[in-house]
Amino acid sequence: MSTKYPGPLVVEGKLSDAERLKKESHFLRGTIKEDLNDGLTGGFNGDNYLLIRFHGMYQQDDRDIRAERTEQKLEPRHAMMLRCRLPGGIITPQQWLAIDRFAQEKTLYGSIRLTNRQTFQFHGILKKNVKPVHQMLHEVGLDALATANDVNRNVLCTSNPVESALHQEAYEWAKKISEHLLPQTRAYAEIWWDKEKVATTDQEPILGETYLPRKFKTTVVIPPHNDVDLHANDLNFIAIAEEGKLVGFNLLVGGGLSIDHGNKATYARTATEFGYLPLEKVLDVAQAVVTTQRDWGNRTDRKNAKTKYTLERVGPEVFKAEVEKRAGLTFAPIRPYEFTTRGDRFGWIKGIDDHWHLTLFIENGRLLDYPGRPLKKGIAEIAKIHQGDFRLTANQNLIVAGVPESQKEAIEALAVEHGLMEKVTPQRENSMACVAFPTCPLAMAEAERFLPGFISEVETLMTRHGVADEAIVMRVTGCPNGCGRALLAEVGLVGKAPGRYNLHLGGNRIGTRIPAMYRENIQEAEILSILDELIGRWAIEREQHEGFGDYTVRAGIIREVIDPARDFWAAVEA
Template identity: 60%
Template sequence: MLYKINKKFIVKGKLTNEEKIKKKSNFLRGTIAKDINNEITGGFSNYNYSLIRFHGMYQQDNRDIRLERLKQKLEPKYSMMLRCRLPGGIISTKQWLSIDDFANRNTLYGSIRLTNRQTFQFHGILKYKLKSIHKILNKLGLDSLATANDVNRNVLCTSNPMESNIHMEVYQITKRISEHLLPKTNAYSEIWLDKEKIGTTEVEPILGNTYLPRKFKTTIVIPPYNDVDIHANDMNFIAIIYKERLIGFNLLIGGGLSIVYDNYSTWPSIAKEVGFLKTNDILRVAEAVITIQRDWGNRTNRQNAKTKYTLERVGLNNFKKEIEYRSGIKFDPIYPYKFIKRGDRFGWLKGIDNKWNLTLFIEQGRLIDKLNSPIKRGVAEIAKIHNGYFRLTANQNLIISSVQENNKLIIENIALKYGLLNFVTKQRKNSMACVSYPTCPLAMSEGERELSYFINRIEKILSKYGLENEYIIFRISGCSNGCARSLLAEIGLLGKSIDYYNMYIGGNRIGTRIPRIYLKNIYKKQIIFHIDDLINRWANERLYKENFGDFVIRVNIIKPVLNSPKDFW
């Protein structure tokens, strides 16, 4: 659909290099196909290095051995990370067995990682094996298109196993949004699936011929569980249920957590309420929001290109009016809603369809077989006998979904045998880290590999002060990006350099408040010392059942972040 674009809100200036790459890419093709056949290097050229992200892959190398290879005058040990598009996080057990087999045979690490974007990713795929995984995904009805770079990424959906009927309706809407907002270019099928090029002029009616100014994230949540962290995302739909029927959605926009250290023009932001829309209007509204960000987003400065900055620059009221103009619908006032908790509910839960759902805790989302903990194999064994689905959660866990009564005990015994039902503390269940070293090129400090170090010590401190039944929402990011959603935690760490972090405190349990910086560039052992002091005070001065994040604000240890653009720094 053509719109009369309000040019007043278009940012003028010199385009970034990324914008130039997209413009010259011939609808995301570049020279990727040529690079695949280049056997001299295990990587892609700088130009294609960026373009393959649109196809769902990141080029990485093992940073643990980078210097060693440099001394030997060898190029870095390149491999690719591939992230599947899996709207709503639902995958059949048949599909799972195929991806499990691929991980065993064709990756350097033999693991599958469940992400907090409600999908899975492979690490360590060599370049010459990329086509094979894309063809396997295609045969399974899956793909990795648009799971990275400047597009609408994997769409999240509440994993709630209780409201089975409502969940299925919302899940179908999630899939429709994902499909509707996908790139329309044939580049993916031509390059990775060897499909013939269609000799027509391509257009991108929604994303535009240079796609979006920056990455874009969408969620749908069913209250009262904020299990997808809606405030970390650009566009969010809160399902409104009345008399056990889905009647529509509240729209919230402009969430995002990434910052640039000491750059006051960047900040984290929680999503802002826009209005209520009817269920049938959701695709028109989603398209309107994303085309506004396409047209008004900043293409001259990637650090200020996300929707949160567009919203701050043009104003919520102007953005709302433009959504109504482009979608042709008028918003009603926001319907009341309430969140009571984040995270997942573990163990067996019965849905309203009288089928059972088993939520398994997967530490750091990493499915890999170790000597005394073959959990990846255990999940595959469950997939072999469960003719149904798995649900991947936005908290890196796995739900065995819709289990018949006669299969319940069989599945439970397999889970016990392979270490998938071990006792897990509340603190461990409510902690998260990004991948970080050794594969993430942006990492400044450890994430996943240091999470247990911090959890073990926090648990000891909680026990020391009689709070062993309590927990703190705790998250680590290896840099200042938002991958582990650390800036929605009660205690969040952002990596500065090896073993050093910025420490933020004061978020809340339901994920609606951003924490404030407490200490800068602090060594990990000192962080534990300060956490000990804070928990000591919490134990002795808290109100009845007062959560840690609320406590540190009430007693003025830290001030709440009330207006993030002006107040965060």
């Protein structure tokens, strides 16, 4: 294996200000504790505005009323978004009821948002309720530590409701990886749980004093279901099973979707195969990948700080060799694996353990009590009688898992009564959006509020062309940061400005190919006109079982992204 590399292992130059902030934060404490008592502002001051992200929160405001408040000479209505740490997306009914009560009683919007990071978010937490939310989570065995900023974030795991024993093994590894890579600082416990400071000096043996150069994401995947979109993540463990029992993992490193509009030094990238490893080396390898990225990642330019750019700069073989050295192993060749699906399987599914699992479609993951459809109340009512657990999926849906035959009828009745089992089209089931307006400060265009109406228009096109029973994987994200995973869709819309999007085509159904840009900065009417023509062509010209994305590449409508650094910004038709 060659150790020649195309670029420097470490990027020299002036460090970004984020590096100063982390170094001066006293291991993520800052002055957050003191800031909580500042009643002059509803937000956090100075560095604390960013430091709270390490504690699972983003400071936001309602952008729908920002101009009105400015006119009234008032500061924006600041409120926090909190994201829970929930490895594998599993939560107990008792935990669910606690978060349901908090959302109802102490948030501005009263909703729970299921995210494609396989966890939930509260939106609209006023400053006075920030400490109470952390304490409520702690009381039920949860926390929000390290769900944002320059750390390993919530670890995803395939929500396999059929092979229960295999899923349990994979889920346990997701939990172990999450715990192993957590920050070791006691700042979180001191600030939010009122734990006393200890005399010993804080140390971060894995993450380091200044933590990682950029956010870092990890998955555990059980083929053939790529429901976690592994290629959107830095570190991926693909489960290899023999006779239904987990024996090891294939390792893939360096996926990521976030870009910067117009910056051709940024691009989406699929993860690189490193090799196969046995179970006893999982934590060593996870630590080796994280520490290599910690030491080699770009700390001068946050736009180029993710693992995917480190691999491109030093070369995948050099990065792999360093991981092998640090972990004390040599990767075996990749074991055979195949992905055939990535969407959730809705309705009732019976597992091999004779328990039932009910997957409920939650559009955009937003649980709220709508007129005639009290979705949030429905999940709470199910939680009151459910004896198994809930699984949040990476597609923003919810599984009522582990239902015995004796409870199946009662749970279905509650789901039907509260509008949780209404029939939707395959197209709607395979569409997803990030939050965007009004709360996300980074949003350039609508996403969550745009998607339902847009999909209704697409459904009309699908019906017109005789493919209403089929689906195209469609995603909308309000900015180029990748939260809606539009850059692993067959049709991806990336917000550019209010009402305007970049249209990407050419991804595939199983999420292993990046879509290329087809049109830039266009409005909904033009997007629908383009899709009308292309869906019509697909319906007539496709080969048997050929997906829309595969068709656009084969027909020469869009150029396939093979080398992301070269192909991603080639916004020309083949």
